[in-house]
Amino acid sequence: MSATVGPVAINTFREAVRDRVLYNLVLFALLMIGAAILVGEISIGIERLVIINLGLTAISVFGLVMAIFIGVGLVYKEIEKRTLYSLLAKPIRRWEFLVGKYAGLLLTLAVNTAFMTLGLAAALFYVGWRFERSDTSILVAIYFILLEFALVTALALFFSCFTTPMLSTLYTLGIYITGVFADDIRAVGDFTRNPAVLGVTRAIYYVVPNFHNFNAISMAAHGNAIPFTLFWQNTLYAALYVAVLLLAASAVFSRRNLK
Amino acid sequence: MNAMSTPAIEILGLTKDFPVGFWRPRMRRSLDSLSFQVDEGEVFGFLGPNGAGKTTTMKLLMGLIFPTSGTARVRGRSIDDVEMHREIGYLPEQPYFYDYLTARELLDYYARFSNYSAAERRERVEKFLERVGLAAAGDVQLRKFSKGMLQRAGIAQAILHDPPVVILDEPMSGLDPVGRREVRDIILELKKQGRTVFFSTHILSDAEMLCDRVAVLAGGKLQGVGAPGAIVAIKAPAMEILFEAREGRALPAGLAERATRIGGRCRVEVPEEGLYAALEQLRGCEARILSVSPVHPTLEDYFFRLVGGTAVSRGLEEISR
Numbered sequence A: 001m002s003a004t005v006g007p008v009a010i011n012t013f014r015e016a017v018r019d020r021v022l023y024n025l026v027l028f029a030l031l032m033i034g035a036a037i038l039v040g041e042i043s044i045g046i047e048r049l050v051i052i053n054l055g056l057t058a059i060s061v062f063g064l065v066m067a068i069f070i071g072v073g074l075v076y077k078e079i080e081k082r083t084l085y086s087l088l089a090k091p092i093r094r095w096e097f098l099v100g101k102y103a104g105l106l107l108t109l110a111v112n113t114a115f116m117t118l119g120l121a122a123a124l125f126y127v128g129w130r131f132e133r134s135d136t137s138i139l140v141a142i143y144f145i146l147l148e149f150a151l152v153t154a155l156a157l158f159f160s161c162f163t164t165p166m167l168s169t170l171y172t173l174g175i176y177i178t179g180v181f182a183d184d185i186r187a188v189g190d191f192t193r194n195p196a197v198l199g200v201t202r203a204i205y206y207v208v209p210n211f212h213n214f215n216a217i218s219m220a221a222h223g224n225a226i227p228f229t230l231f232w233q234n235t236l237y238a239a240l241y242v243a244v245l246l247l248a249a250s251a252v253f254s255r256r257n258l259k
Numbered sequence B: 001m002n003a004m005s006t007p008a009i010e011i012l013g014l015t016k017d018f019p020v021g022f023w024r025p026r027m028r029r030s031l032d033s034l035s036f037q038v039d040e041g042e043v044f045g046f047l048g049p050n051g052a053g054k055t056t057t058m059k060l061l062m063g064l065i066f067p068t069s070g071t072a073r074v075r076g077r078s079i080d081d082v083e084m085h086r087e088i089g090y091l092p093e094q095p096y097f098y099d100y101l102t103a104r105e106l107l108d109y110y111a112r113f114s115n116y117s118a119a120e121r122r123e124r125v126e127k128f129l130e131r132v133g134l135a136a137a138g139d140v141q142l143r144k145f146s147k148g149m150l151q152r153a154g155i156a157q158a159i160l161h162d163p164p165v166v167i168l169d170e171p172m173s174g175l176d177p178v179g180r181r182e183v184r185d186i187i188l189e190l191k192k193q194g195r196t197v198f199f200s201t202h203i204l205s206d207a208e209m210l211c212d213r214v215a216v217l218a219g220g221k222l223q224g225v226g227a228p229g230a231i232v233a234i235k236a237p238a239m240e241i242l243f244e245a246r247e248g249r250a251l252p253a254g255l256a257e258r259a260t261r262i263g264g265r266c267r268v269e270v271p272e273e274g275l276y277a278a279l280e281q282l283r284g285c286e287a288r289i290l291s292v293s294p295v296h297p298t299l300e301d302y303f304f305r306l307v308g309g310t311a312v313s314r315g316l317e318e319i320s321r
């Protein structure tokens, strides 16, 4: 299996690099430098809070934008440009192609995030922060962000197996936003006590991935430890969700006629 | 030919319907119970005008689209079997590749799907870049490639893993005369190595020159299978005469109205049996003959006549027997 998935993943990564996707890092660096200088000026003891909040939020937003916009084009572009024809003529199954594309984008996001993490560390260092044990929660928060990328990429890939990039973007964004507010939506439904509304809000709550659980930014910013159970819960939840989405994507894509 | 050997390609009642129309899609049949076989070691031409269903057939064979009914086998293996792809090479119609890669990187990428060691892979990539005349362009990104160069890269990736069966969709299209000649040489070389080549074209002369047998497809239906000679024989022979009329001499009636003037020259097309009579007439008016050559109708002309005339379709029935 890895014999066919690996090359596809690496090629996907190479495409992202050559399309200058990693240039977003320049923007991130500028943001961090600006923030560090600004916070250094005011300096009222909240440097750490501000830098971590801003840094992690930026890591998350930059990555999500990449996950969605590259994710929806992963398959579509290869069909549209017909680069897929000569590839699928090789002994590779369609699901292997999908998993390869998926892994390639995750690799891109991971490398991108790794560089941003270094940038964040540099900014923290600049404002005079000396690293402590509790700072591991920053790394856990970043890990959760990566899990979020894995989920969003899988959603984008799934939609792009049967619809246009435009609609895939819309669906993925819609689900992401719904997922961020999943808890609130459920609370609203419970509050109305209307069985019909309750049914709908509960259904949304259970179907849509609950992205709220993956947000540990404020915990990290306040230096709070992230519970171990949350770590495993999120890991398992994301793995399961991604597996289901990839299976569904493979099922759809394996039957599809390439135009 | 060994009668006991498994055919290279067996097409068994392949039928493909495509939905047409956006709001109320109906199904339109693009391929209608196509059946024939390509024998091991043959160069087999797949002829037909644009829209005949050649590309559709090849995409069905490669598993890029799925048949409405029917199936096919390559060297005895079902086309649903991914392992079949180890034994087959495919050049898509008007191929396009990852334009951020160089030709060398592209071939290296595709070679990774066959089980070669890194050293073998490198050696192979160089060999096939050389083979299709891209050795000097190995480090050029494919976005800078011309159509002809893309076609060459496409041929290289199709034969890179030494497949016993090679499927080429319009391999000569987009190439200049030198390029066409090189592709013909590659096809003949593949044949010499005992491989089977199944290629589509809408240009009759390509098929005449290369093929052991051809299948003719029109409107999604098989019109006939046979030696290309059988098809050439049906071709209504016509001769083209190019000449300069003598100053002050009128052209004889019968030629005058049929001749077209191009600058100082005239061109006239006559049926083969009327050639000598026409030449006599031209001698009579002291015209200077520049050239006499047979007119090669394209398959489009050929099928145009197939639609209009009965004589040709009778000929086709003959070859299908």
Ligand SMILES: Nc1ncnc2c1ncn2[C@@H]1O[C@H](COP(=O)(O)OP(=O)(O)O)[C@@H](O)[C@H]1O
Pocket (backbone or CB within 6 Å): A258, A259, B018, B019, B020, B030, B048, B049, B050, B051, B052, B053, B054, B055, B056, B057
């Ligand atoms: N994806 C598709 N959707 C709808 N019609 C198609 C599709 N692909 C091919 N066709 C139709 O099938 C017929 C055969 O096309 P094709 O196989 O490309 O012909 P050829 O390669 O012989 O020129 C054409 O009428 C074409 O319009």
Ligand SMILES: [Mg+2]
Pocket (backbone or CB within 6 Å): B051, B054, B055, B056, B093, B170
């Ligand atoms: Mg075609």
